[in-house]
Amino acid sequence: MTRRGKNDALARFFLFFRVCRRVVELQARIAGSVSSSCPAMPTDSAISVARGLLQKIGLELAFASSTGVEGVTTLRQLLESLAESLSQNAAPPELGGMATAATGWLTGQTALNSEIAAHFNLWHPWMEDALSAWSHGLPLPALPTALPTAPAASSPATDSAEPQPVTVLPEGADDELMRLFCAEAEDLLRDIEQGVLKLEDAPDDADTLATVFRAFHTFKGNAAVMKLVVLQRLAHELESLLDAARRGTRPLTRGAIDVILAGADVFSKYVAEAARQLDGHDAGRSIPLPIPAVVARVRSVLSGEAAPVAPAPAAPPSAVPFPAKPAVPPAGVPVVATAAAAAPAAVAPAPARAAAAHGGSIRVDTQKLDGLVDLVGELVIAQSMVSRGAEARGVDEHFARSLGQLRGITADLQRTALTLRMIPIRGTFQKMTRLVRDLAGQLGKEIRLVVDGDETEVDRTVIEEIGDPLMHMVRNAADHGIELPAARAAAGKSPAGTITLRARHEGGFVVIEIADDGGGLDPARLRVKAIERGLIPADTILDDHDALELIFAAGFSTAESVSDLSGRGVGMDVVRRNIERLRGTVEIDSQLGAGTTFTIFLPLTLAIIEGLLVAVGDQQFILPAVNVRESFRPRPGDVTTVQGRGELVDVRGQLLPLLRLGRHLGMETAVADPMQAIVVVVEAGHDRRGLLVDTLVGRQEVVIKGLGETFTGHDSFAGAAILGDGRVGLILDTTALVRLSPTRAETAA
Amino acid sequence: MTTTAPSSTATTSAQPGKYLTFDLGGEIYGMSVLRVREIIRLCPVTPVANMPRHIRGVINLRGRVIPLVDLRARFGLPAALDHDRTCFIVTEVAAANGGLRPYAVVIDSVREVACLTAADLVPTPDFGGAIDDRFITGMARTESSVITLIDIDSIAAADATAAIHDPAAGDQHAGDQPTS
Numbered sequence: 001m002t003r004r005g006k007n008d009a010l011a012r013f014f015l016f017f018r019v020c021r022r023v024v025e026l027q028a029r030i031a032g033s034v035s036s037s038c039p040a041m042p043t044d045s046a047i048s049v050a051r052g053l054l055q056k057i058g059l060e061l062a063f064a065s066s067t068g069v070e071g072v073t074t075l076r077q078l079l080e081s082l083a084e085s086l087s088q089n090a091a092p093p094e095l096g097g098m099a100t101a102a103t104g105w106l107t108g109q110t111a112l113n114s115e116i117a118a119h120f121n122l123w124h125p126w127m128e129d130a131l132s133a134w135s136h137g138l139p140l141p142a143l144p145t146a147l148p149t150a151p152a153a154s155s156p157a158t159d160s161a162e163p164q165p166v167t168v169l170p171e172g173a174d175d176e177l178m179r180l181f182c183a184e185a186e187d188l189l190r191d192i193e194q195g196v197l198k199l200e201d202a203p204d205d206a207d208t209l210a211t212v213f214r215a216f217h218t219f220k221g222n223a224a225v226m227k228l229v230v231l232q233r234l235a236h237e238l239e240s241l242l243d244a245a246r247r248g249t250r251p252l253t254r255g256a257i258d259v260i261l262a263g264a265d266v267f268s269k270y271v272a273e274a275a276r277q278l279d280g281h282d283a284g285r286s287i288p289l290p291i292p293a294v295v296a297r298v299r300s301v302l303s304g305e306a307a308p309v310a311p312a313p314a315a316p317p318s319a320v321p322f323p324a325k326p327a328v329p330p331a332g333v334p335v336v337a338t339a340a341a342a343a344p345a346a347v348a349p350a351p352a353r354a355a356a357a358h359g360g361s362i363r364v365d366t367q368k369l370d371g372l373v374d375l376v377g378e379l380v381i382a383q384s385m386v387s388r389g390a391e392a393r394g395v396d397e398h399f400a401r402s403l404g405q406l407r408g409i410t411a412d413l414q415r416t417a418l419t420l421r422m423i424p425i426r427g428t429f430q431k432m433t434r435l436v437r438d439l440a441g442q443l444g445k446e447i448r449l450v451v452d453g454d455e456t457e458v459d460r461t462v463i464e465e466i467g468d469p470l471m472h473m474v475r476n477a478a479d480h481g482i483e484l485p486a487a488r489a490a491a492g493k494s495p496a497g498t499i500t501l502r503a504r505h506e507g508g509f510v511v512i513e514i515a516d517d518g519g520g521l522d523p524a525r526l527r528v529k530a531i532e533r534g535l536i537p538a539d540t541i542l543d544d545h546d547a548l549e550l551i552f553a554a555g556f557s558t559a560e561s562v563s564d565l566s567g568r569g570v571g572m573d574v575v576r577r578n579i580e581r582l583r584g585t586v587e588i589d590s591q592l593g594a595g596t597t598f599t600i601f602l603p604l605t606l607a608i609i610e611g612l613l614v615a616v617g618d619q620q621f622i623l624p625a626v627n628v629r630e631s632f633r634p635r636p637g638d639v640t641t642v643q644g645r646g647e648l649v650d651v652r653g654q655l656l657p658l659l660r661l662g663r664h665l666g667m668e669t670a671v672a673d674p675m676q677a678i679v680v681v682v683e684a685g686h687d688r689r690g691l692l693v694d695t696l697v698g699r700q701e702v703v704i705k706g707l708g709e710t711f712t713g714h715d716s717f718a719g720a721a722i723l724g725d726g727r728v729g730l731i732l733d734t735t736a737l738v739r740l741s742p743t744r745a746e747t748a749a
Numbered sequence: 750m751t752t753t754a755p756s757s758t759a760t761t762s763a764q765p766g767k768y769l770t771f772d773l774g775g776e777i778y779g780m781s782v783l784r785v786r787e788i789i790r791l792c793p794v795t796p797v798a799n800m801p802r803h804i805r806g807v808i809n810l811r812g813r814v815i816p817l818v819d820l821r822a823r824f825g826l827p828a829a830l831d832h833d834r835t836c837f838i839v840t841e842v843a844a845a846n847g848g849l850r851p852y853a854v855v856i857d858s859v860r861e862v863a864c865l866t867a868a869d870l871v872p873t874p875d876f877g878g879a880i881d882d883r884f885i886t887g888m889a890r891t892e893s894s895v896i897t898l899i900d901i902d903s904i905a906a907a908d909a910t911a912a913i914h915d916p917a918a919g920d921q922h923a924g925d926q927p928t929s
Contacts, residue, residue, distance in 0.1 A: 367848070378812030619795065665798035709845055710804065710816035710852070710908045711797060720795075720807055720814040728795040728807045728814050 046089035047135040053082040054127055061112075061120050072106055079103040088441050092140055093236065095130050097229045098123065101147070104227065122147055143233075169277055176424070176455070179278055179360055181226050185271045188215045188222075192264050196257055203245075203252040212260075213242040219267065231270060234291050237298040238263045244302060259297045266294055275360075366460070369420055373607060376410075376417040377703035381722055383410045418605050422457035425503050425512070428467050429454045432474050432501055439478040446496035447482055456503035458510050459605045465582050466512070466602070469575040473514045473598055474499060476571065481518030481596055491593065493517070508604055509584075515597040521590040523547035530556065548588045552576045580684065581735070582606065583626050609704055611721065611731065613697035614680060616662045617669055620697055620729050622721055627734040629681040629688065631696060639674050649679050649690040656681065658690040659737060665716065670694045684738040691737065700724060704731065763887030763898045765867045770860040770896055771838070774826035779889065779896045782862055786839045786851065791831060804908065808853060810839060816908070817853045823904060824884070834858035842905035852905045863896065865889045883907075 060075045083099035102123055105116050112120075122144045130140045169178060195212035199205060220235035238260055244250040266289050273287050387403050395403070429451050440447040458466070482488075482497030489495050502513040523544040530536045530550045542550075550556060554573040579586045584602035603609075611622035612631075630651075638650045639658060647658040658679065662669035671677045671694045679690040702721035707714065707730075718733035768779035789810070794817055796806040803822035807814050817837060821828060837853045844850040869889045873882065884904050889896040 374812040381812075667798060705814045707797070707807065707814065708816060708850060710818075710905070711800070714797070714799065716799060717797065722809050722812060722814075726809055727793045728809045730795060730797060730807075 043089065044135075046085065046091070047131065049085050050082060050089075050091075050131055053078055053085065054124070054131065057082065058124055061117075061124065072112065076103060076106045079106070084437060084441075088437070092130075092134060093232075094140055094143055095127070095134060097232065098127060098130070098143070098147070100227065101229050119147055169274060175278060177426070178226065178274060181222050182271050182275045182278065183360060184222060185219060185267065186275075188219045189264055189268050189271065191215045192219075193261070196260050196264070199252055200254075200257050203257075206246070209242065209246050209252075213239065213246055216242060228270075230289075230291055231267065234263055234266065234295055234298075237295050241298050241302055250302065253301070256301045259294065259301050262297065263294050266291060364420075373417050373421065373703070374705070376414050378722065380410050380414050380703075381724065381726070383407060384724065385726075418607055419457070421460050421605065421607065423460055423463060424455050425458050425463060425466075425510075426454040428463055428470060429501050429503070431467065432470065435471060435474055436478060436499060439475065443478060444484065445478065445482050446485055447478055448496050448498045450498055450500045451502075452500065453503040454501075456505060456510060458503075458602070459607070461606045462510070462582055462602055465578065466600075469578045469600075470501075470512070470514065472571065472575050474501070477514060477516040477518065477596070481516035481520075483519050487519075491519075505604070510602045510604055512600040512602070513597060514600075515595060517595040520592040520595050521548055521551070521588075522592050526550045548590055551588065552586075583609065583624065607703055608701055609731075611700050611702045611729075612680070613700055613723070613729070614661075614678070614691075614693040615670070615695045615697050616665065616693050617667045619667065620723060620727075621661070621693075622700075622702055622723075622729045622731040623680060623682060623691075624718075624731065624734060625699065627682050627684060627738075629683050631678055631680040633677070634674055634679050636675060638679075651679075651681055651688075651690065656688050656690045658692060659740065660692045661732075662692075662694070664737075664740075682734045682738055684735040687738045689738045689740075691732075702729070702731070763865075763870055763889070765865055765870065768863050768865055768889070768896070768898065769838070770863050772857040772860060773820055773824070774829070774857070777860065777894050777896045778820075778856075779863065779865075779898050780838075780840070780901050784840045784842070784901050786841050788859055789837050789839060789853075791835060791837070801908075805855060808837070810851065810853070813851060815839065815851045815853050817855060818904065818908070819855045820904075821855070821857075823854075829857065831855075840901050843902045850905075852901065854901070854904075863889075863891065865891075865896075 057075065057078045060078060079099060079102050083096060083103060086096040086099055102120070105119055126141060126144050126147075133140050169175075192212050192215045195208045195215070198208045199212065202208070216235050216239045220232050220239060223229075223232040223235055241250075241256060241260065245252045245256070250256075269287065270289060383406055387407060390399065390403055433449050433451070436447050436449040439445075477499050482499065483491070483493075485495035488497060498517045500513065500515040502511075502515070504511050523542070524547070526547045527536075527540075527542055527550070530547075530553065531538045531540070533556065535550065535553050535556060536542075552572045552575075556571070556573070576586055579600055579602070582602055583606070584600060586601075587599045588596065589599070590596040609622075610625040612625050612628050613620050613622060615621075632651075634649060639647060640650070640655075641647050645657070647660070648655040649658040660669075660674075669677075674692055677692050677694055678696055679692055680696070681688055681690055700723070702723070704719045704721055707717060707720055711717070715736050716733060717730045718736075719731045720728050721731060723729040764781075767782040769782050769785050770777055770779040772778075792808055794806045794808055797804065800806075803819050805817045805819050808817050809815075819828075820826075835855065835857060836859060837855055838859070839851055839853045841849040842852040869891060871888045871890050873885055873887050884899050884907075885897060886900045887898045889898060
């Protein structure tokens with residue numbers, strides 16, 4: 001039979017399989033071997049959406065073979081929508097898991113081969129049954145265990161029903177994420193093993209029970225993130241077992257502990273193999289794991305039966321992520337291999353713990369890391385002091401060359417030390433994926449999130465701080481940017497909008513872009529709105545770019561209707577301020593009708609800044625160079641005093657408030673006459689202020705250090721740094737100084 | 750801080766052990782050696798404006814920025830000029846995150862490390878408010894002298910609140926009008 005012919009046959013027999021499946025399912029129910037978990041009742045709309053999708057999927061399945069690539073693509077989109085809709089409506093995990101798993105089968109496929117078609121023939125009726133069970137609040141039918149439940153692609157070229165060697169690592173899985181998963185799994189499994197052994201002696205130890213339960217729960221979550229559905233399922237089962245013990249409904253018997261250890265061993269085996277393959281050994285090899293057997297044992301322990309002790313293997317152990325042998329004969333007659341039937345107790349004894357010794361990553365206390373960075377910074381300063389001393393004395397060529405080498409090494413060392421604090425921005429971007437999905441559901445829009453460059457490394461502190469502003473901007477893009485599907489269609493665009501998150505390194509900056517292909521901003525409307533709100537005088541002339549900048553003004557909101565998602569008037573001004581606090585900038589670009597792009601520039605590290613050294617009296621202070629606009633010596637008449645507003649300085653026709661730094665800090669100044677002093681214009685956001693200092697000393701890159709708890713509540717200094725002469729220099733908090741109210745500045749003066 | 754005795758009781762919460770003793774305003778004080786990290790000579794101090802008078806500023810200890818507190822000022826003793834025996838004791842005090850943080854104090858001169866037994870410890874007499882007794886854990890009597898034992902954690906913990914509430918900060922030059 002040709003492949004084409006087979007597919008046609010499958011399409012024709014589709015209905016027949018469903019009937020067969022129903023009968024088998026009915027028998028299973030009568031036999032009482034269905035899962036007893038009672039899921040929560042879903043809403044009617046959730047069910048009808050899922051039903052509709054499932055129906056479309058059924059149609060696509062019937063036609064997929066004849067339409068080829070196009071059919072598979074549509075099918076995959078439908079499956080993705082189904083998985084999303086299910087997870088949004090808190091469907092039972094098995095239901096969502098199967099939807100996700102089915103999406104995985106299609107990865108890398110251009111057409112439905114007979115193997116996948118056979119999977120779907122089992123999958124579709126199960127989904128229908130499960131959906132109707134869910135809608136009635138009934139227990140879900142047992143999972144068709146013959147189905148592979150993790151995404152992976154087999155080679156579509158062969159028609160053989162023979163088991164194919166498949167990789168332990170899901171195809172398309174991120175190696176680095178997988179490594180993290182393995183590293184954490186090793187820790188969790190160690191906790192589990194130790195905890196369980198402790199429980200053996202003291203089965204009622206509530207703390208240990210909770211620890212082991214949590215460890216399984218975390219493992220399950222991690223497995224879900226990695227789409228390792230099979231592992232997730234087993235973890236789920238073990239978790240329920242522990243939950244029962246935790247609630248006291250089923251004390252941990254010897255048998256239960258054996259099962260838990262067996263489960264942990266399965267995970268250990270998987271993790272060890274995954275780690276090995278990640279390191280390039282036998283990549284692509286599949287290993288048999290007795291997961292159905294362990295699941296069956298867990299179930300039997302839960303239901304109070306004695307754990308089945310090594311019955312003859314009725315079905316081959318499933319491999320991860322594919323079963324070693326899909327229990328589907330070529331003709332496609334559904335064979336329901338229930339979990340109970342497949343129970344080989346071929347549980348290996350505890351495998352030698354795969355030590356975390358092979359390369360990878362290690363976790364280091366951040367305090368140690370900061371200590372190292374401190375010392376390296378110190379070394380750089382000491383090195384520059386040596387160099388300067390040597391140059392002043394005059395040294396021979398050989399020594400000068402050695403000094404040059406030392407300088408190179410210390411610079412490299414510093415760069416390396418600073419990268420230790422950098423982590424990929426991936427985690428932050430992943431949160432946005434979830435956010436966009438939720439928002440799309442709430443707003444009734446179709447939104448696709450495209451993420452690019454999520455491996456870009458950013459300072460840990462930046463990662464912690466950038467989440468909120470990013471979330472706000474993504475929310476804005478979804479709420480105000482992307483139009484409703486109908487409006488998009490009317491504008492000749494695809495009904496699904498796209499939000500793109502991009503990160504990259506560029507010229508000493510981390511650049512993050514948030515782009516949407518929505519309606520864009522109308523400069524004219526922004527201008528009108530700003531005038532309406534009294535943000536700018538009515539006669540202001542603005543070019544388009546300046547008009548776009550208005551959305552960063554405080555109290556500006558473009559939403560026609562204030563929604564509960566965004567548009568509360570606290571918006572982009574807060575975003576800009578947060579980004580500026582990280583010493584970054586944000587820019588906007590928008591084409592009416594085509595979309596809006598925000599570009600955030602952030603410094604690579606928060607540990608080092610370019611500082612401008614200024615002197616007041618006998619003390620030197622550091623101003624972050626990024627906040628300094630200009631500096632000049634005032635001429636007579638430049639400095640004036642306005643009653644109630646303090647001193648002002650004339651900067652090319654613009655009057656800026658002037659703060660005498662010496663007076664503000666209660667210090668003696670070396671220069672009494674402003675005409676002999678220097679005005680440094682500092683900027684924070686759109687606010688500027690002149691700072692009067694004695695002299696400018698120079699520029700220097702400095703390593704920022706916190707002032708510590710003793711100075712909590714101090715509002716003039718942002719930190720401290722070691723200066724070239726070994727003294728501590730204080731870094732002025734320009735934002736606080738600029739935003740100091742004129743009256744406060746006056747009383748302080 | 751849990752080792753600080755309530756001021757109303759005349760008991761001592763000080764534990765027997767090794768104490769670093771030092772001179773301050775003609776008296777002898779001691780602090781547990783377990784809290785002493787090192788003793789350093791005078792080094793350049795960067796004053797931090799708008800802080801209570803007893804906080805001299807910050808120093809650079811091999812790349813770390815460490816607060817420096819004048820114990821004379823902290824205890825309300827008359828100020829004295831630094832001399833060649835004046836030194837800084839770098840201690841470790843409890844940090845808000847549960848760890849330890851470095852904290853340096855200026856003292857007149859270091860004496861010795863004394864081993865104090867339970868028999869040496871005596872209940873804290875009433876100081877009549879002369880010295881803030883929340884910083885004192887007890888007294889010890891040896892053959893030749895009386896040692897006041899201080900609790901460096903309480904001293905450090907009192908700074909954060911001082912920075913916010915102490916009006917003696919010195920930046921409020923009332924009546925000093927801006928020039929016109």
